[in-house]
Amino acid sequence: MAELSTALIHHPYVPPAGFAAPQPGVFKASTVLFPSVAAMRNFEWKDKTAYTYGLHGTPTTYMLEERLCTLEGGLQCVLVPSGLAAIANVALSLLRTGDEVLIPDNAYGPNKVLAEGELKNWGITHRFFDPMNPQDLAAKISSQTRLAWLEAAGSVTLEFPDLCEMVRVCKARGVLTALDNTWGAGLAFAPFDLTPGVSPALGVDISVHALTKYPSGGGDVLMGSVITRDASLHMKLKLTHMRLGLGVGANDAEAVLRALPSLALRYKAHDEAARELARWCQTRSEFVQVLHPALPDSPGHQHWRAVCQSGPGGAAGLFSVIFHPRYSQAQIDAFCDRLKLFGIGYSWGGPMSLVVPYELASMRSVWPPHLEQGTLVRFSVGLEAVADLQADLHQALQSVLT
Template sequence: MSDKSTELIHHPYLPPEGFAAPQPGVFKASTVIFPNVAAMRSREWKDKTGYTYGLHGTPTTYLLEERLCALEGGTQCVLVPSGLAAIANVALALLKQGDELLIPDNAYGPNKALAEGELKDWGITHQFYDPMDLQDLARRISRRTKLVWLEAAGSVTLEFPDLREQVRVCRNANGGAGVLTALDNTWGAGLAFNPFELGDGLGVDISAHALTKYPSGGGDVLMGSVITRNEALHIRIKLTHMRLGLGVGANDVEAVLRSLPSLPLRYCAHDQTARALARWCQTRPEFAQVLHPALPDSPGHAQWLALCGDEAGRAAGLFSVLFDARYSQAQVDAFCDALRLFKLGYSWGGPMSLVVPYELASMRQAWPAHLAPGHLVRFSVGLEAATALQADLVQALAVLD
């Protein structure tokens, strides 16, 4: 009787080369097989000239990394399990005890929490700066500052900073020695603007992206990326990536690769519907303020206009409202509960519209002067029809009467 188990594992058949299809093949591997000892000893895991181990890359992950570089304008990329993991990878690669980190006060909350938690415990200090005040950023940079986070638009309140001038301030800091900049580019998704080419020869050093959002597009994948144009900086990030054992599943990579070709179409659809609803909300007496970078009276509109091209420039599918101060938090919560198409849930970028009420006062150092008083609700617009979503808002607002 033949040894079936050995035969099944070591069967010699290999399929012929030359197969081509719209979707790339999916390679799943922890172990990578080497043809000989010389190859095992000579292969370099830090570049894409070969394969050494599943965590260091497969044809599937290499392909997504290269396509993301093309999307965002970078040259080097690592994939991580979430957008927050991308932020953490950057921080752990570039900061050490005694260093200081600057974060905009309207940054993604978990970025701030990381600085206030683990980084602080490891002797890395931080300051929160006003993203709409270039002088505030400039005066907080010191010799101890090793990294400045940027975010456009800001989390929840969607202020759009003067990103180009922020990068200029950081580049000219400390007598021209400069300080590294990292942008959370999830909102822009590589489509609203090129983070590495902001104009006047200015660009960020690092772009972190929550692929969980628009690149995935399905609300069913957690993944992030860190992209650079600087080889030495990339190696620092990649070494930390290796030491932390960060990896992503091949099936998740496959899902993002499948969604990428439709990204521009989906982003445009989210954007158009969000603008229509935001403009409609401006006509409603229940709302004291509507926040969306493309609205002329939204904080940072002029900066969005300058960076994203014109009134038709891209602006994602998020907008927030501040309810008139006469409404209590309980009333605002009842409005959110009454929504039928907008579902209560975190994240965004998928086909389903979402809504979250936020306690903004607990998220900022102080109440921003450019915001009206009132309780804030953020909407993430999905791919439903604008008329259906507007009708949902109308019926939910009726609970306030």
């Protein structure tokens, strides 16, 4: 009879098949066992027909990838440890020494920093283009341009670009497009079908999503995804993903799988609350501009209406305000400190509302002509009662700025 330790490791019991529950099972593995040497040599992970090593996929990660494809309308997906890792996965898969990448000037800051750091060091050049001017994008495409990033809405300032025209410009010149779709979350619009009902479909080549935000929904998971519809493009992304050793933990994948069924409900609640607070902020004299794509006078509002799916269109729970220039940075920082329900912190998409003041001049090549002068503060609206959030904004304004 085997020793107890051996018997516990090699126990013969196998649970019966057929167990079903509302939530998918969680499979944790580095090592994956094969039934034979022949199977070990022949099993293929690239097409998800089998399992070879935990880093290349488990039933849990395969399940999450497939559900995210359904969410965004894609066909293939890879999971990475963060939204920034998703951006890096795209860049390292598609760009080589001598290539050029174009980035909107209002893009997610770390995307620009990646281009200015590692990509530049590897001989990959970059240029920033005006996110509200497709002609500027067209003018900056060169024979070395291989990739153009798009963002809708823009990070921090929330302009909504003419996404359709920018995709058309890039397709006409043979330039791949990658969209940071974190704001839209697969719900505000369909990244691979920007003009539903029109044939052929007009869409981006790649959709990158920081699952850290709305899909996770709890402010406690770091994860990203890269989704495509083109099989050959996906394989480039997947092989780089494999060579870099990128992977996600099973418990993090479980957390996102658990949150996905409530995603649409949460997104709608964040959206409605943000719109109500943004409209209230428009009545306040402390602000010279309120930025939210659903507001008729916000930059790119008509583009937002044209692209977003049904009715007035969906929008994330974000809005920004620009304070009147008469207020100093110290006063605005004090306003943020005075808030009781808005935590001071980066990211968004969780249950708690957040606030961050930004030094916009340091983030842009030039001050955008469509933005008023002043200090910008961005709010991420959580799931608290709108009346309580409005009262919190009011008391902070009254106590610090009057």
